[in-house]
Amino acid sequence: MAGKLLSPTEWESVIDDYNLGGAANLHRWTGGASVVDLCISSLLRKDFPVQLKLNLLTFLEHDSLDDSPLPSSSLSRLIDALRSVIQSPSDPFALKDQFLISTTAIFITSLLDNDELISGSPLRDLVELFLTIINRPNHGLDRHTRGVACECLRQLELAFPCLLSEITPHLWSLCQSERTHVSQWYVLLLSTTILNVVKLKPSGTSISSMSNATIPLIPFSVPQFLIDGVGSDFVWKEKEICYKELRRVVAAGTSGFFDEGAVLMAALHVRAIALPYFLGIYFKFLDSFQGQELEVASRIMLLSKEPQHHLVFRLLGLHWILGFFALIVGEDEAKKRSILDMSLRFYPTIFDPLAIKALKLDLLAYCSSLICNPGDASGLKGVEADKGVYQVTLFKDGLVSVSAFKWLPPWSTETAVAFRAFHKFLIGGSPHSDASSSSVGTLIESDIFYTLQVANEFVCTAPDAILYGLVGRCVASEVSRHVSLEEVLAAMGWGRQ
């Protein structure tokens, strides 16, 4: 049923209504007609402004999220409309690019929810259209659109693994030819395709060599194994594809990426923001990085100290260190020791924002918690005493940075941070995973606890609410499952009962 045509103003209202409350709001506008069909008619209107058409395309994408998958006929109509826009000399590139993107997104969501459509003509037609676009390397005017088409193909390849496996040799040759700035988009497409070939090892592919394509690029046909069902019998057949060649292609595309850890470490100096991704690689190949843990930790620490980074990256850096330590430390005494050796670097500095100070105090509390035996701390840099003294030194030194809580209002954030640190030192220093009755003694007799008892100024300046809050949290925590509120209060000598 063909619905009435909507005017640009009406479309604006439709989109606003939809964004606000979803598809339920649409019926009064469409009168039951298919939203896609209505959109397609409007997209082809020459008198509609380009900006509205761009909005319509995004709207269609959003709608594909909560609407049922589109039928094959709608997809075909969408492709026809796309083709006419792409071929039109008067439509601007911005519209063409967005049309390519939105159509791909709608296809992916619709086809994945309806397997039967994969074998149909719409997917084949869509891929063929993209291949026609990208098959003009170095062409000047539409270079960006070619890049976008590469990305669309890549998304299809990600959604339907090995969809493009049979035409990999063509993609390789296009990659070699393309020299404009979009060459990276071609490389990305090729590497995704190769990754899928290597990972899923499709059988029945007709790739015999990367340098000699046996089937033409166009017409494109969806590989039979995809039609039969994704991943049903993917078996690597070494003879069918020259593995060495694949390696060469990968090496050309990503030269230097798989070098050793030391090289990656050097790269880290180049780009601090790549750190989380580096850490991902690091954890996958933990054994290969033996002995470089502290170099990694030092580099992350620098990230948190560099004021040019937005606060959030510095905070994340401190979290990564904490997470990183937790991962590497295990029972290894040597690693514990080297972490403790780093502890001086975790001291908060005067211009650190309070959030950074709070997390650095966490790091100090962590260091303090690493010391299990009285002898652990002896010989550490800057420490000439035993466990207890070392823990107390870390705590006191750390607390200095938020000592402003002594003269700021009791409800100040500094006060809250100071008590938060106290809580962490207290909890961190006691065994928390296997709380037993002996932990009661550990907690109350711990040196930190004692320090606080005597640190009258600390206790006296704290408002009741904070003290109660702190004690409440101690009691609620797993650690002190066996400690009653009264016990803690009595031990603290606050006598509030």
Place this chain on the structure above:
Amino acid sequence: MPSGCCIRGLWILNNQDSVIFSRKFPVVERRWRVACEKESDDNFKYHLLPYDSELASAFADRKKREGSARGFGIHVSQSVKGSDSWVDDPITRHVISLHINKEEKGESNLLWPLILHIKGPYSILVLPLVEPHHLKSYSRMCNRSDCGSAVGADENLSSLLLDLPSITGAFIVAHTIGEIIIGEAVESEVVAASSPSVGGLLDSLTGSIGISGISARPKPVAAPVAASTASGTAVSGAVMSDAPKMGSRPLDKDVLRSFISSAMPFGTPLDLSYSNISAIKSTGFSSADTPPADRKQPAWKPYLYRGKQRILFTIHDTVHAAMYDRDEIPDSITISGQVNCRAELEGLPDVSFPLTGLDTARVQSLTFHPCAQVPEHGGDKQAITFSPPLGNFVLMHYQALCSVGPPIKGFYQLSMVSENEGAFLFKLSLMEGYKTPLTIEFCAVTMPFPRRRVVSFDGTPSIGTVSNTDHSVEWKIITNTQALLGRALRRLFLEQLDLLHGKLKECLRLDQQLEVWLMKTVILKLSLVVSFKMIGPSLSGMSIDPKSRLKLSGFKQCEHEVSIFPAVKATVEISTQVTSGDYILWNTLGKCPVAATPEA
């Protein structure tokens, strides 16, 4: 599940908490749905992304519950179980969760990790794709009875964040979007020593600010340290006011849509360079833009420069100092800085230059632009090679100790002679021991009274002028650019501003409780904030030496030691400037914040 960064959706809210822009990415969302369906159980199942109205109301609810848009950050008595501050971590002011209530079904759906970036009047929320077990883990953390804060506990926020690089990617997306909607997506400043001659192809393409005049840079804002958390979070004192300021620009949705369709068409960020993307969108390509014959054009350089060739470097030190004038507290002086560059060079050349001042004893950290190559090991002087992108860019950041004495030192005393009247004395010496000719563009000291109003003051400075605003007294020591040589420098050494009397009046907007507190204590902790800018040798010791020559194999020696390969004739301009960052002299008669310095 891909290890890279994928975005499920993003939303921009205004300061009335309504969503004014939203974008969802169906391809990524589908991946999330599939993952959820695999791991669904009684307590966990897939929910559609919220509509704008649902998200807005969840955001407003959180704001109410957490005290402000960002939230408490740490566990306070108002913290509610299941909320972000229950987790007791400052990062929850940036990585937030929202509970979406579906009206008709009466169920609540947890959205996490939502990246919150506040820019001007806008709150930007970006939701990266994670794995369902990450979300489940966070959900457990914010419902734990002990508010989950033991360091190194089995399930902790740090380990979770370490496992989620997509959060970093999502923040970069949020920041870029913030700059675009505020209209700040400009490049780093590069100061040319000669008069600027901008033009040609480049600036119209990059939409850059060109080579901005020196005066274009705003003076550092004076603020006392207690409130110097300007860069972000936990403001000291109970007043965690982070209400966004009113903005003057309406949001340009079309610009944003166009950026998103290029930068992250399917939700996976590909290229976030706004200047390149907007140039491509607005200029496009002509058949005359031919790619180089022998090399591939990199993605970060979609256009090649054509015109007169030159290369500019600016070394920019920012000095941070906390000066106490007390025996028991050492002063803290550090420098953070950057080398900005702009290379107007044809083709795709490599540039190499020798950088001095990299002595590891003084330099604490170095971070380079991805286009640079740096020898792995080296001494104080190293050859940096890079393939410059278009327009202005920051070639490197560094952090170093000061290689000479502090540019401004002295002491500051303030005591209250009555409740409303204070007496001040401060004595400063400028550039003591500095020999090299340098130019001081401005130098001023400010006494901020953030909670008080200055009614009047009285005093005669020995140089410059003194004036006041409602909340500060400012002594402008040098207002016009002055080139200073030896004698003039020495004359500045001992300048004294004689007793300056100020009367302070209560600020009516303060709440009663806070005011009483401030009367007792805070008035004694005020500080003196110094701001200055000078052109001259860097204090960090970082320099591009104009005299030495560096032997570089493969590079043809040019007249300048900055060499370009393939060799071309290009002018090279190098300038250095030093500005003040947080530069604070604490009142010797009052309280002051300190930090313990570890004995190395």
